[in-house]
Amino acid sequence: MSDWKEYLDRALAYHGHICSGQILGLRVVLKGLSLLGMDPKVPQRDLMLFIETNRCMADAAFVITGITLGRRRLLMYNFGKAAITFLDLNTDTAFRVSVNSHIRPSKTEPDLVAFWSRYLDDEILTVQKVTVNLKPEDRPGRPQRRIACSICGEDVLDGRDVLLNGREVCRSCAGEAYYRSAGTTE
Ligand SMILES: [Zn+2]
Ligand SMILES: [Zn+2]
Incomplete structure (x- = not known):
């Protein structure tokens, strides 16, 4: 060793x-x-x-x-x-x-x-x-799954989406966001 x-x-x-x-x-x-x-x-x-x-x-x-x-x-x-x-x-x-x-x-x-x-x-x-x-x-390799969040539209890879009222959404839109919008940058 x-x-x-x-x-x-x-x-x-x-x-x-x-x-x-x-x-x-x-x-x-x-x-x-x-x-x-x-x-x-x-x-x-x-x-x-x-x-x-x-x-x-x-x-x-x-x-x-x-x-x-x-x-x-x-x-x-x-x-x-x-x-x-x-x-x-x-x-x-x-x-x-x-x-x-x-x-x-x-x-x-x-x-x-x-x-x-x-x-x-x-x-x-x-x-x-x-x-x-x-x-x-979770295994290495190409993404097995890619969906667009039905609320924010951002892509979610690797099965990290969740179902919310029957719609595939990202975890942020499902209420797990660690941030909240502070307005636009312009
Ligand atoms: Zn140290
Ligand atoms: Zn979303």
Whole structure:
């Protein structure tokens, strides 16, 4: 298994600082890849990631796997948890790797790399074999479905539309909008 310290320079360049989240993220990702028998040194074509946080750890996953949001091989579940599930799209084998929360460096820890080096993976990570119910429309590849929202007219891809009073609409028009119109720009 690769040494997580080999990736610290790249993590620093991408994320901007080395924090416990980066270090734990590197370790979670290397663990997940090794469970699936995947080599972190080569680009992963059959890997899909389910990331449960949008904090520091998520960047470590991008650093090692090269998988970014737009590649459709990453789904974000913002559960606020330090955990990532690794799915082999070829075999549907999946493992969820999470961080045990009982070990924490003090706020004044001068050397986080040395601190986390003291712990073996088994002491800080929990592994579960899991089944992921990946919907066909969430698999990588060409869009399986594209409809125009019957209210705003904008295109909705990948089955993200919903039925509202029998009409296919986007989630914003169905009442899930995170924004509201503040008038036109002119
Ligand atoms: Zn960070
Ligand atoms: Zn709409």
